[in-house]
Amino acid sequence: MRHGRRARVRRALLNGVGVALTCVFLFPLYWILVSSLKTNAEIFQVTQTFWPAHTNLVAYLDQLHGEFNVLKPLLNSLIIAPATLVLSMALAIPAAYGVARFAIRGKKAIIMSFLVTQMLPSTLILTPLYLVFARLRLINNYFSPIIADSTIAIPFIILFLRTYFIGLPKGLEDSARIDGCNRFSAFLRIILPISIPGLVTAGSFAFIFAWNDLMYAITFMNQTSMRPLTAQIYHFMGKYGIEWNRIMAFGVILVLPVIIIFTLLQKYIIGGLTSGAVKG
Amino acid sequence: MRRATYEKGDRRVGYLWVLPALAFMVAFIGYPIVYNLILSFQKVDVMNIKTAVKPFIGIDNYKEIFSGDVLSTSVMNTLFFTIGCLVLQFSIGFALALFFTSGFRLQIRLRGLLTVAWMVPSTVVALLFKFMLSPSCGILNYILVGIGILREPIGWLTSSSTALWGTIIANTWIGIPFNMILLTAGISGIPDELYESAAIDGATSAQRFFWITLPLLKPAMYAVLILGFVYTFKVFDLIYVMTNGGPVHATEVLSTYAYKLSFERFHFSEGAAAANVLFACLFIVALGYLRLVRGDEEIRA
Numbered sequence: 001m002r003h004g005r006r007a008r009v010r011r012a013l014l015n016g017v018g019v020a021l022t023c024v025f026l027f028p029l030y031w032i033l034v035s036s037l038k039t040n041a042e043i044f045q046v047t048q049t050f051w052p053a054h055t056n057l058v059a060y061l062d063q064l065h066g067e068f069n070v071l072k073p074l075l076n077s078l079i080i081a082p083a084t085l086v087l088s089m090a091l092a093i094p095a096a097y098g099v100a101r102f103a104i105r106g107k108k109a110i111i112m113s114f115l116v117t118q119m120l121p122s123t124l125i126l127t128p129l130y131l132v133f134a135r136l137r138l139i140n141n142y143f144s145p146i147i148a149d150s151t152i153a154i155p156f157i158i159l160f161l162r163t164y165f166i167g168l169p170k171g172l173e174d175s176a177r178i179d180g181c182n183r184f185s186a187f188l189r190i191i192l193p194i195s196i197p198g199l200v201t202a203g204s205f206a207f208i209f210a211w212n213d214l215m216y217a218i219t220f221m222n223q224t225s226m227r228p229l230t231a232q233i234y235h236f237m238g239k240y241g242i243e244w245n246r247i248m249a250f251g252v253i254l255v256l257p258v259i260i261i262f263t264l265l266q267k268y269i270i271g272g273l274t275s276g277a278v279k280g
Numbered sequence: 281m282r283r284a285t286y287e288k289g290d291r292r293v294g295y296l297w298v299l300p301a302l303a304f305m306v307a308f309i310g311y312p313i314v315y316n317l318i319l320s321f322q323k324v325d326v327m328n329i330k331t332a333v334k335p336f337i338g339i340d341n342y343k344e345i346f347s348g349d350v351l352s353t354s355v356m357n358t359l360f361f362t363i364g365c366l367v368l369q370f371s372i373g374f375a376l377a378l379f380f381t382s383g384f385r386l387q388i389r390l391r392g393l394l395t396v397a398w399m400v401p402s403t404v405v406a407l408l409f410k411f412m413l414s415p416s417c418g419i420l421n422y423i424l425v426g427i428g429i430l431r432e433p434i435g436w437l438t439s440s441s442t443a444l445w446g447t448i449i450a451n452t453w454i455g456i457p458f459n460m461i462l463l464t465a466g467i468s469g470i471p472d473e474l475y476e477s478a479a480i481d482g483a484t485s486a487q488r489f490f491w492i493t494l495p496l497l498k499p500a501m502y503a504v505l506i507l508g509f510v511y512t513f514k515v516f517d518l519i520y521v522m523t524n525g526g527p528v529h530a531t532e533v534l535s536t537y538a539y540k541l542s543f544e545r546f547h548f549s550e551g552a553a554a555a556n557v558l559f560a561c562l563f564i565v566a567l568g569y570l571r572l573v574r575g576d577e578e579i580r581a
Binding site: 010011014015017018019021022025026028029031032044045048069090091092095096097098099101102103104110113114117119120121122123124125126127128129130131132134147148150154155158183185208211212214215217219230233234237242244247248251254255259261263266269270 | 384416551556
C-alpha cells in the first residue's frame with residue numbers, strides 16, 4: 001500500500017511539473033495574444049499587467065482599413081500558400097511513389113540529392129532566382145514565391161511520402177492489377193485513398209513552409225499590394241516600430257492558421273517531423 | 281527489399297513518375313546553384329543587370345568581400361550564434377525529452393503542445409522576442425529587475441555586447457521542441473528489457489542512464505546535432521527581423537550579409553560570392569560529419 005501511494009504522489013508531481021514547464025515554455029504565445037488585446041498605453045505602463053486592464057479590439061479593428069490593412073496581404077498569403085501546396089504536391093506525390101515502388105537506376109543518387117537539397121541555404125539560390133525572375137518579368141507576380149517556396153516543399157514531401165509509401169503493404173497493388181487495373185489506376189484508386197493521413201500531413205507542411213516564408217516574399221514581392229503577411233508585418237514594423245499592440249495583433253493573425261493546422265494534425269505532424277528528419 | 285519494387289521491365293516507366301519533380305528541381309535549384317557560381321566570377325550590379333554582356337572578373341568579388349571586416353565578422357557571428365543555439369537547445373531539449381518520457385499521464389499531450397513553437401513563423405518569433413526584450417516595455421527585463429537579477433532594464437538588442445545573445449534566446453525557443461521530439465523518438469526506441477535487466481542486476485538510475493541511454497542514443501544525438509547545425513547556420517528571417525544584423529554588424533550573419541550585398545547595395549555578384557562562402561562552410565561541416573560517422577562505425581567494427 002505504501003508503495004502504491006508513493007507512486008501516485010510521484011505521478012501527480014510529474015504531471016504538475018510537466019504542466020508548469022509547458023506553461024513557462026509557451027508563455028511567449030500567451031504574451032502575444034494578451035498584448036494584442038491591450039492599448040499601447042497599457043503596454044508602456046511601468047507596472048506590467050498579465051491580463052489587459054481594459055480588453056479591447058482596437059488593434060484588430062485598425063487592421064481592417066487604412067494604409068496598413070491586413071486584408072490584401074492576407075489574401076496574398078491565401079493565394080501563395082495553397083498554390084504552393086498544389087504545385088509541390090502535384091510534382092512530389094508521383095515522384096515519392098516512383099522512388100518508393102520502382103527499381104530506377106540511380107535511385108540512391110536521386111534520393112541523396114533531395115536530402116542535400118533540404119539542407120541548402122535559401123540564400124544560395126536567392127540572387128540567381130531573382131535575376132531569372134526579373135528577366136522573365138515575374139517580380140511582383142504570384143508565380144515567383146510559389147515556385148521558390150516549392151523548392152523547399154518538394155524535397156521534404158518526396159522524402160516524407162517515400163517512407164509512407166514503402167510502409168504500405170505491396171499486396172494492395174498486386175491484387176488491384178489482377179482485377180484488371182493498370183498501375184496508374186491502381187495508384188489513383190487504391191494507394192492515394194489509403195494514404196490520406198500522409199498526404200494531409202505532407203500538404204500541411206507545404207502550406208506552412210510557404211505561409212511562414214519571409215526571405216522569398218520580401219525579395220520577389222516588393223510592391224505593397226503584392227506582399228504576403230510575413231513581408232507586410234516586416235514593413236509594418238519598420239513604419240510603426242513601437243505600436244506593439246498592433247504588431248502583436250498582426251502576429252496573432254499570422255500565427256493563427258498555423259496553430260489551427262497544428263492542433264488538428266498534431267499527431268501526424270510530429271510523426272512527420274520525426275520520420276522526415278531522422279530516417280530521411 | 282526486392283519484393284517491394286517492380287521488376288526490370290518497369291524501370292523506364294519508373295522514370296516517368298519521378299521526372300516532373302526532378303525537372304523542376306534541376307530548373308529551380310540545380311540551375312540557380314550553377315548560375316550563382318558563375319555569377320560570383322562576373323561583375324553584375326544594378327548598372328548592367330539589364331544588358332546582355334556580363335564581364336568575367338575572376339576572383340575579384342571574393343577578394344572584395346574578403347578584404348573587408350564584415351565577412352570575417354559575419355563568419356564569427358554565424359559560428360557563435362550556431363554553437364550558442366546548439367548548446368542551449370540541445371541541453372534543454374534533451375532534459376525535456378528525458379522528463380517527458382519518464383512515464384506520466386499527461387506526457388504525450390504536453391509534449392505535443394510544446395512542439396507548436398517549432399511551427400510558429402520565425403517572423404513572428406522575431407517580433408515577439410524583440411518586444412519581450414525591449415528595454416522600455418519588455419517583459420523579460422521587467423521580470424529580471426523584479427526578482428533582482430538585473431538592477432535596471434538592459435537594451436538587449438540595442439547594445440552590441442548582448443544583441444547576439446538576444447537572437448540566440450529567440451532561436452533557442454524555436455529549436456527546443458525540434459531537439460526534444462527527435463531525442464524523444466530516440467529514447468522511445470530503446471527496448472524496455474534493457475532497463476529491466478539492468479535493474480535486476482542492481483544498476484542505479486545514473487548507471488542505467490550512462491550505460492544504456494547515452495550510448496544507444498548516440499545516432500539520434502548525431503542526427504539532431506548535425507541537422508540543428510545546418511538549420512541554424514543558415515539563419516536569416518529571425519535575425520533580419522530582430523536586428524537586421526545590427527547594431528553595427530554585431531549580429532551580422534552570412535545570410536544577412538549576402539542578402540544585403542545583393543538586395544540593399546545591388547552588388548549581385550558579391551552577394552552571390554558571400555552565399556557561396558556560406559555554402560562552403562556548410563559543406564565542410566557536412567563532410568566532417570560523414571567522416572565522424574564513418575570513423576565511429578569503423579571503431580565499432
